[in-house]
Amino acid sequence: MEEIARLIGGSDRFELGFVERESTPEPAMKLGIRLHLAGLSLSNTISILDRLGVERCRSTVHNWVQKADLQPTDGADPDHVAVDETVIQLNDERYWLYTAVDPDTNRLLHIRLYSTRKQAVSEMYLSELREKHLVDDAIFLIDGAPWLQAACHRFRLRFQHVTHGNRNAVERAFRELKRRTHQFSNTFSHVEPSTAENWLQAFAFAWNRLI
Structure with a gap:
């Protein structure tokens, strides 16, 4: 999907403040978050992670999204x-x-x-x-x-x-x-x-x- 490719392209554009409490490597967590937000279901997201050797359940990816606390950035000056x-x-x-x-x-x-x-x-x-x-x-x-x-x-x-x-x-x-x-x-x-x-x-x- 084009949406997934574009979202994955920004691999370093957000930080995860909770990684020290997780056993999953940070790149895998970021990938899981991006895949789900780009449109993949939780089931399809964990299927892709599984192919990469990272076995996690649906609730784990859901919790990553929650803990990441992602929001639109501040400081816009629109007309x-x-x-x-x-x-x-x-x-x-x-x-x-x-x-x-x-x-x-x-x-x-x-x-x-x-x-x-x-x-x-x-x-x-x-x-x-x-x-x-x-x-x-x-x-x-x-x-x-x-x-x-x-x-x-x-x-x-x-x-x-x-x-x-x-x-x-x-x-x-x-x-x-x-x-x-x-x-x-x-x-x-x-x-x-x-x-x-x-x-x-x-x-x-x-x-x-x-x-």
Whole structure:
């Protein structure tokens, strides 16, 4: 897969702070993490590692992804920011995935998972986004969600109500996310919200290296 080749190409672009507690060689752990984030299932990932002489179970690779704490890097200075949310199913409950994208580069800027969507949550999300990136002078591209518009007003951020055009960048990210999770019907089963959020942030990390 082209996606896997590109992600593997950045072999030294992230560090693992937990390797001293692991018996697996660091290059094998990095390879396993990259393969899974690039689109391989856990089963296929451990199959490839097995061919390389590293026998591990599915839960081990899953734990590597969790421990790696991979997130999009800070410090972006975009002209526009597309912000939207989509539903993520955790067991029998619905959560809301908030995502911000730079539509000029398609890079994911910030991604968080919340149990509800309202103005207070939107303000919390935008506050974190402003701490991570230089977005105060950017134009925010949002849909008709009143909680997002109110949050932008709260921080005096310029925004435009856009349903297509540059907002398609965030829609593309959501489509790829749902394609990646199609094997479990876009549902995270038997996991805590923090575990699902860590996986989603790792997905964002990988997405930024594959675009």
